[in-house]
Amino acid sequence: MDRQESDFDALFKPKNVAVVGASNTFGKIGGATLAAILSGEYRGEIYPVNPNENEVLGLKTCPNITSIPGDIDLVVITVPAATALEVLKECEKKGVKACIMITAGFKEVGGEGEKMQNEISEIGRRSGIKIVGPNCMGVYSASSNLIAIMSPVNPNKGNIAMVSQSGTLGMVLMDTISKTGAGFTKFVSSGNEAVLKLEDYLEYYREDPEAEVVVAFIEGVREGKRFVKIARELTKRKPLIAIKAGKTKAGGEAAHSHTSSIAGSIQVFRSVAKQTGITLAENSDELVDYATAFSKSPLPKGRRVGILSGAGGWAVLSADACEEHGLKVPELPADVVNRINELAPSYWSHRNPIDLVSSLDINLFKFCGEILFEENVVDALLYAYIAYDFSSSFDSLAKISSFSEEEIDMFKKGSRWFMENLAESASSINEKYGKPVFFVTRDSEVYNVLRSSRVPVFGSPIRAVKCIAKMVEYREYLERNMKAEK
Amino acid sequence: MDRQESDFDALFKPKNVAVVGASNTFGKIGGATLAAILSGEYRGEIYPVNPNENEVLGLKTCPNITSIPGDIDLVVITVPAATALEVLKECEKKGVKACIMITAGFKEVGGEGEKMQNEISEIGRRSGIKIVGPNCMGVYSASSNLIAIMSPVNPNKGNIAMVSQSGTLGMVLMDTISKTGAGFTKFVSSGNEAVLKLEDYLEYYREDPEAEVVVAFIEGVREGKRFVKIARELTKRKPLIAIKAGKTKAGGEAAHSHTSSIAGSIQVFRSVAKQTGITLAENSDELVDYATAFSKSPLPKGRRVGILSGAGGWAVLSADACEEHGLKVPELPADVVNRINELAPSYWSHRNPIDLVSSLDINLFKFCGEILFEENVVDALLYAYIAYDFSSSFDSLAKISSFSEEEIDMFKKGSRWFMENLAESASSINEKYGKPVFFVTRDSEVYNVLRSSRVPVFGSPIRAVKCIAKMVEYREYLERNMKAEK
Numbered sequence: 001m002d003r004q005e006s007d008f009d010a011l012f013k014p015k016n017v018a019v020v021g022a023s024n025t026f027g028k029i030g031g032a033t034l035a036a037i038l039s040g041e042y043r044g045e046i047y048p049v050n051p052n053e054n055e056v057l058g059l060k061t062c063p064n065i066t067s068i069p070g071d072i073d074l075v076v077i078t079v080p081a082a083t084a085l086e087v088l089k090e091c092e093k094k095g096v097k098a099c100i101m102i103t104a105g106f107k108e109v110g111g112e113g114e115k116m117q118n119e120i121s122e123i124g125r126r127s128g129i130k131i132v133g134p135n136c137m138g139v140y141s142a143s144s145n146l147i148a149i150m151s152p153v154n155p156n157k158g159n160i161a162m163v164s165q166s167g168t169l170g171m172v173l174m175d176t177i178s179k180t181g182a183g184f185t186k187f188v189s190s191g192n193e194a195v196l197k198l199e200d201y202l203e204y205y206r207e208d209p210e211a212e213v214v215v216a217f218i219e220g221v222r223e224g225k226r227f228v229k230i231a232r233e234l235t236k237r238k239p240l241i242a243i244k245a246g247k248t249k250a251g252g253e254a255a256h257s258h259t260s261s262i263a264g265s266i267q268v269f270r271s272v273a274k275q276t277g278i279t280l281a282e283n284s285d286e287l288v289d290y291a292t293a294f295s296k297s298p299l300p301k302g303r304r305v306g307i308l309s310g311a312g313g314w315a316v317l318s319a320d321a322c323e324e325h326g327l328k329v330p331e332l333p334a335d336v337v338n339r340i341n342e343l344a345p346s347y348w349s350h351r352n353p354i355d356l357v358s359s360l361d362i363n364l365f366k367f368c369g370e371i372l373f374e375e376n377v378v379d380a381l382l383y384a385y386i387a388y389d390f391s392s393s394f395d396s397l398a399k400i401s402s403f404s405e406e407e408i409d410m411f412k413k414g415s416r417w418f419m420e421n422l423a424e425s426a427s428s429i430n431e432k433y434g435k436p437v438f439f440v441t442r443d444s445e446v447y448n449v450l451r452s453s454r455v456p457v458f459g460s461p462i463r464a465v466k467c468i469a470k471m472v473e474y475r476e477y478l479e480r481n482m483k484a485e486k
Numbered sequence: 487m488d489r490q491e492s493d494f495d496a497l498f499k500p501k502n503v504a505v506v507g508a509s510n511t512f513g514k515i516g517g518a519t520l521a522a523i524l525s526g527e528y529r530g531e532i533y534p535v536n537p538n539e540n541e542v543l544g545l546k547t548c549p550n551i552t553s554i555p556g557d558i559d560l561v562v563i564t565v566p567a568a569t570a571l572e573v574l575k576e577c578e579k580k581g582v583k584a585c586i587m588i589t590a591g592f593k594e595v596g597g598e599g600e601k602m603q604n605e606i607s608e609i610g611r612r613s614g615i616k617i618v619g620p621n622c623m624g625v626y627s628a629s630s631n632l633i634a635i636m637s638p639v640n641p642n643k644g645n646i647a648m649v650s651q652s653g654t655l656g657m658v659l660m661d662t663i664s665k666t667g668a669g670f671t672k673f674v675s676s677g678n679e680a681v682l683k684l685e686d687y688l689e690y691y692r693e694d695p696e697a698e699v700v701v702a703f704i705e706g707v708r709e710g711k712r713f714v715k716i717a718r719e720l721t722k723r724k725p726l727i728a729i730k731a732g733k734t735k736a737g738g739e740a741a742h743s744h745t746s747s748i749a750g751s752i753q754v755f756r757s758v759a760k761q762t763g764i765t766l767a768e769n770s771d772e773l774v775d776y777a778t779a780f781s782k783s784p785l786p787k788g789r790r791v792g793i794l795s796g797a798g799g800w801a802v803l804s805a806d807a808c809e810e811h812g813l814k815v816p817e818l819p820a821d822v823v824n825r826i827n828e829l830a831p832s833y834w835s836h837r838n839p840i841d842l843v844s845s846l847d848i849n850l851f852k853f854c855g856e857i858l859f860e861e862n863v864v865d866a867l868l869y870a871y872i873a874y875d876f877s878s879s880f881d882s883l884a885k886i887s888s889f890s891e892e893e894i895d896m897f898k899k900g901s902r903w904f905m906e907n908l909a910e911s912a913s914s915i916n917e918k919y920g921k922p923v924f925f926v927t928r929d930s931e932v933y934n935v936l937r938s939s940r941v942p943v944f945g946s947p948i949r950a951v952k953c954i955a956k957m958v959e960y961r962e963y964l965e966r967n968m969k970a971e972k
Contacts, residue, residue, distance in 0.1 A: 024888075026883075026889075026893075026897065035883055035886055035889070036882075038885065038886045039882040039883055039885045039886055040882075041885065057886060057888045057889075058886075058887055058888040104833075109833070151879065152879055152880065152882045152883060153879065153882075154879075154881070154882050164799075166797075166798055166799025166802070167798075167799075168796075168797035168798065168799060168800070169797055169798070169799025169800050169803070170799070172797075172799075172800070172928065175875075175928075176928065217799065219799075219802065245799060245802045245803055245806060246802050246806065247806045247810070248805065248806045248808075248809035248810060249809060250805040250806070250808060250809045250814075250815035251802050251803070251805040251806030251809065253805075253837065254798075254801050254802045254805045254815075254835070254837070254839050254841075255798070255802045283803065283807065283946065283947070283948035284803055284946050284947065284948070285945075285946045285948060285949070307740075310654075311652075311654035311655055311658075312652055312653075312654065312655070312740075312741070313650075313652025313653075313654060313655025313656070313658075313703065313705075313731060314654070314655055314658070315740050316652070316705065316731045316732050316737045316740045316741045317655070317731055317737070317769065317770055319734065319736040319737040319739075319740045320731060320732065320733045320734050320736070320737030321769065322734075322736060323733075323734035323735060323736045323737060324733070324734060328736075329736035329740075347590075347595065349740070351739065351740070353740050355740075389661075393637065393638055393639065393640075394638065395640070396522075396525040396526075396638045396639075396640050397512075397521055397525055397638060399524065399525045399527065400521055400524045400525055400543060400544075401544055402510075402543045402544040403512075403521070403543075407512075411512065442658065442661075442662065459771075460769065460770050460771045461769070461770065462769035462770070462771060463771070
């Protein structure tokens with residue numbers, strides 16, 4: 001494992017990177033990839049390799065790998081397939097430690113391409129070079145500011161390590177998750193997996209202290225038994241969120257289903273997920289939501305959810321969603337009801353969900369949330385509040401002559417102030433008790449305030465509740481597991 | 487039915503509106519309601535009623551209903567409960583045709599409130615006044631520019647008629663659906679339903695030619711048999727999309743579950759929905775999606791879906807979603823493959839999903855979409871393309887000194903041009919064949935271009951596919967129904 005780890009370091013923490021096929025033309029893969037590396041402000045040395053140009057994107061070029069002075073950690077290869085294979089052989093001679101082969105035209109086209117891919121596998125085996133791809137989008141690594149990806153992306157930095165067997169979609173999911181405020185430590189588009197496979201990345205992430213949450217987009221599992229073993233060990237330490245694409249006949253054919261796969265049947269994969277503690281997402285929305293929630297929030301210690309609302313219908317849907325997903329919406333103890341009675345207007349709901357109707361009293365919301373944790377009534381708290389963009393709802397008042405611009409501005413400021421403070425109360429309760437707090441709203445102010453907090457925000461109750469349920473399931477898996485080991 | 491219809495006209499198409507409790511203070515319900523009416527630019531006469539002010543929001547006031555000269559179609563009542571009841575009696579004397587009682591504090595608080603509500607019911611019965619509420623948010627009607635709602639909202643105009651037993655949530659859903667580009671002809675927050683009930687609004691919408699799609703947010707059904715009868719007749723003419731809140735014990739208690747309800751059990755409601763052709767949404771996201779899809783798109787004539795993609799993973803997930811929801815992803819006839827071969831790069835998928843990989847050839851996309859309808863290979867077409875915000879992905883290039891601002895701008899314009907034209911191709915195929923075309927993307931340009939088209943746009947495959955499946959189910963219900971009637 002020692003050797004392997006240090007080689008992976010050449011991939012994720014390279015001292016230098018050569019880009020073969022680097023170009024001034026952004027439309028070319030080598031141009032886009034070098035641009036992405038530059039845009040990420042990569043910390044190490046960059047060597048563009050191009051025999052036909054002296055300078056590319058402001059950097060002096062080398063004609064080939066051999067001519068680069070000194071050792072090279074990582075080479076990104078973007079030239080056409082046959083040339084790419086020759087470059088890889090050059091890398092072997094030079095003693096390069098890791099390669100990302102973005103180039104397509106290998107096994108996925110069959111014939112000569114397949115033969116060339118077999119050669120790549122053979123080179124990987126004999127040289128020990130850590131080879132990603134071919135036919136992949138590339139690799140991201142936060143600690144080195146390395147965006148070795150064929151398209152400029154801007155992920156947030158954070159605690160998620162991801163491996164994706166679908167390149168474009170992996171990047172889309174990384175982008176979508178980043179927009180929630182969650183972030184990434186590492187991302188790999190694994191491509192055709194001629195050498196490094198899904199299982200290798202998962203094994204590395206299992207040991208990687210920067211990877212606190214692991215996300216996998218899986219089309220096919222090549223080493224079934226090893227996958228099960230690694231997954232089982234990984235989930236003891238950190239959550240593994242996975243989606244299996246190509247679940248159906250139509251989807252599987254579209255994915256050009258892989259050989260020797262335990263995942264030919266989704267039923268088998270579901271049962272493996274259950275046995276190994278994998279958090280299985282059934283579609284891409286779930287994957288984004290689960291990654292966001294696990295990345296941001298602590299795990300709930302039980303199934304009891306407190307719902308805090310200012311709108312009856314939102315509270316009812318939240319309660320429905322909880323119960324449909326196996327969570328509990330416990331009764332409030334008489335003592336808690338009495339204490340809320342002292343502060344709340346008489347028309348509050350007197351039960352969980354706590355519906356404060358039209359109250360705009362931030363301290364009251366905060367009190368209600370805190371008392372639920374303080375008195376150990378619930379394991380997680382769900383704010384379900386003002387579900388539209390509160391401050392923009394005043395825009396239409398501009399049509400009424402008797403409202404001055406200042407007045408409308410004041411209404412807007414007031415509503416923004418309220419939503420900001422409500423969002424902050426959620427975050428402060430989360431911090432004070434170290435327990436999960438989720439927020440359901442469509443108000444953009446809340447999203448802004450909570451972006452970098454540990455409170456995940458969702459646009460509808462069902463999406464928040466499914467996350468809480470999955471987190472509870474994972475925690476219960478861990479508990480069963482610990483007991484079994486005793 | 488004649489009498490009833492003309493009375494409903496006083497509610498939805500009033501010649502004039504009085505607002506009792508109208509106020510200059512926006513924070514008061516009567517102030518917000520009058521402001522909403524003014525902001526909507528209501529076409530008829532407005533009479534603010536307030537005995538303590540001469541002028542409210544620039545309009546002369548009347549001291550009471552009786553003092554208003556001439557007949558009054560609609561009175562909106564916002565004053566406290568006991569006064570509200572007196573005002574209603576005044577309305578009866580004056581011969582007012584319709585009332586919206588926004589005021590709360592009736593049956594939902596019990597005791598005296600419940601007694602007062604019984605009086606409202608009695609007045610409704612003996613006078614025939616169409617009374618909405620009490621304890622409701624109000625009514626919207628597009629044809630009169632009437633926003634008689636206690637909070638300023640700005641729905642799009644369109645073909646959806648909605649009734650909601652949850653006020654705030656109903657408005658949130660109307661706002662969310664409006665943001666998709668779908669629009670509303672009418673919206674009612676039905677409140678405590680002292681007089682007019684869910685069933686009455688549905689009966690009116692059934693006959694209303696402006697209502698092409700009906701949406702209902704249901705907490706409890708009061709007249710079970712009548713509901714079933716109306717739903718069955720309604721769905722013969724137009725789709726009825728419904729959500730049942732309070733499905734579970736926790737949710738039902740939160741909704742203060744209603745008496746004499748067929749909907750005590752969600753199992754019963756699900757079976758009623760199936761028998762009567764109701765399109766049942768299981769959560770608020772589904773309600774928004776189904777309303778959008780049915781409002782915009784023609785119904786598919788069968789279960790066959792063609793998927794058009796530029797990203798393998800997105801295509802695979804789309805195919806999975808189709809098959810999991812009972813749709814078919816048919817093989818392409820050899821003839822169609824050959825004709826695409828003539829135009830497409832060799833690496834296209836050669837099957838459905840049609841994955842054109844990195845092709846940026848708009849005409850090719852259009853050709854592939856058209857041939858699927860032209861040759862009757864599919865009943866619906868799903869674009870699953872560029873799933874992130876394409877043009878903003880170039881922002882990070884600004885960090886690289888060798889790219890000029892003009893160059894980056896050119897990239898962005900190019901990507902915008904491509905996405906705009908791709909979106910337009912989807913819309914033009916929809917128009918040419920009159921068949922359903924859906925678009926899955928996260929690109930904001932596509933949303934802008936298709937907002938007012940008949941092509942619904944969704945952020946993930948699963949959400950689009952669930953809509954197509956529901957539309958097919960509704961069409962099949964209609965076909966079974968027509969056969970049974972022959």
